Amino acid sequence: MGAALLADIGGTNxxxxxRRPDGALRPLATLRVQDYPDPASAIAAALDARPxxxxxxxxxxxxxxxxxxxxxxAGWTFDPASLRAATGIARFEVVNDFAxxxxxxxxxxxxxxxxxxxxxxxxxxxxxxxxxxxxxxVAVWLPATAEAPxxxxxxxxxxxxxxxxxxxxxxxxxxxxxxxxxxVSAERILSGSGLVLLAQAVAREDGLxxxxxxxxxxxxxxxxxxxxxxxxxxxxxxxxxxxxxxxALLSGAWDGVYVAGGIPPRIAGFLHDGPFRSRFxxxxxxxxxxxxxxxHLVVRADPAxxxxxxxxxxxxxxx
Numbered sequence: 001m002g003a004a005l006l007a008d009i010g011g012t013n014x015x016x017x018x019r020r021p022d023g024a025l026r027p028l029a030t031l032r033v034q035d036y037p038d039p040a041s042a043i044a045a046a047l048d049a050r051p052x053x054x055x056x057x058x059x060x061x062x063x064x065x066x067x068x069x070x071x072x073x074a075g076w077t078f079d080p081a082s083l084r085a086a087t088g089i090a091r092f093e094v095v096n097d098f099a100x101x102x103x104x105x106x107x108x109x110x111x112x113x114x115x116x117x118x119x120x121x122x123x124x125x126x127x128x129x130x131x132x133x134x135x136x137x138v139a140v141w142l143p144a145t146a147e148a149p150x151x152x153x154x155x156x157x158x159x160x161x162x163x164x165x166x167x168x169x170x171x172x173x174x175x176x177x178x179x180x181x182x183x184v185s186a187e188r189i190l191s192g193s194g195l196v197l198l199a200q201a202v203a204r205e206d207g208l209x210x211x212x213x214x215x216x217x218x219x220x221x222x223x224x225x226x227x228x229x230x231x232x233x234x235x236x237x238x239x240x241x242x243x244x245x246x247x248a249l250l251s252g253a254w255d256g257v258y259v260a261g262g263i264p265p266r267i268a269g270f271l272h273d274g275p276f277r278s279r280f281x282x283x284x285x286x287x288x289x290x291x292x293x294x295x296h297l298v299v300r301a302d303p304a305x306x307x308x309x310x311x312x313x314x315x316x317x318x319x
Contacts, residue, residue, distance in 0.1 A: 131261025
């Protein structure tokens with residue numbers, strides 16, 4: 001097996017690495033998507049005159065089941081034939097970014113994860129991963145059986161409607177529906193831009209000072225005890241816990257749920273001590289089953305690249 005180019009491409013950043021023949025990952029570059037007109041030019045910049053690999057595996061923040069594949073929150077389009085012609089790389093595989101995150105399940109080292117409660121998950125069952133960043137990604141990992149190898153199922157679960165669990169949720173969602181002019185999906189709120197919208201709604205509902213208009217300033221303010229930012233992050237964590245529990249029910253992820261993305265590691269204390277776990281478990285007659293599911297916060301910086309390395313190895317074996 002030769003070297004393979006790996007790329008984790010979101011709406012904001014594109015992270016590139018090389019998978020060496022021995023399986024080691026060599027980081028290449030992290031590039032801002034808006035600085036390049038298309039993925040081929042970013043690939044050229046990341047390779048920077050290095051030898052052209054034969055295989056590239058790209059994880060993109062978009063649905064990939066129909067061509068052409070377009071980033072959901074940016075302007076890049078992915079067409080394997082065009083990419084082959086522009087880069088000289090013989091083989092391209094394009095997968096959903098959270099499919100790549102799911103392929104990393106089973107590869108994490110202990111230091112890559114922080115526990116967020118749970119009991120005795122069910123070995124041999126599915127596991128789910130979700131992540132809040134520029135958008136909200138979701139995927140499910142299905143373990144190997146005697147009849148089939150391990151598989152990953154990805155979808156657009158972040159675009160389901162966000163549900164209210166109590167009167168406060170309902171009041172905030174009413175404000176948010178007015179703000180966005182209609183339906184409020186989970187991704188509308190459980191994302192970077194969504195955290196800003198949520199903080200504005202919380203400030204108005206609670207009579208608090210206006211929040212910053214940048215998600216990183218909101219998470220930093222919450223850590224510093226700013227009342228508006230802290231209230232917004234606690235509500236964000238509550239909605240995230242409810243969504244994660246719903247995902248576990250929908251996917252049968254009795255063997256664990258993994259919380260990834262750029263935002264959760266920045267609010268790890270709120271996830272651990274806030275309402276995330278109680279909202280995750282608050283599922284009526286299935287509360288006892290949800291209480292047994294282990295939830296893990298992914299703190300590794302490059303989980304998608306780790307998953308892409310697993311996938312690249314599988315693709316080479318299947319040639």
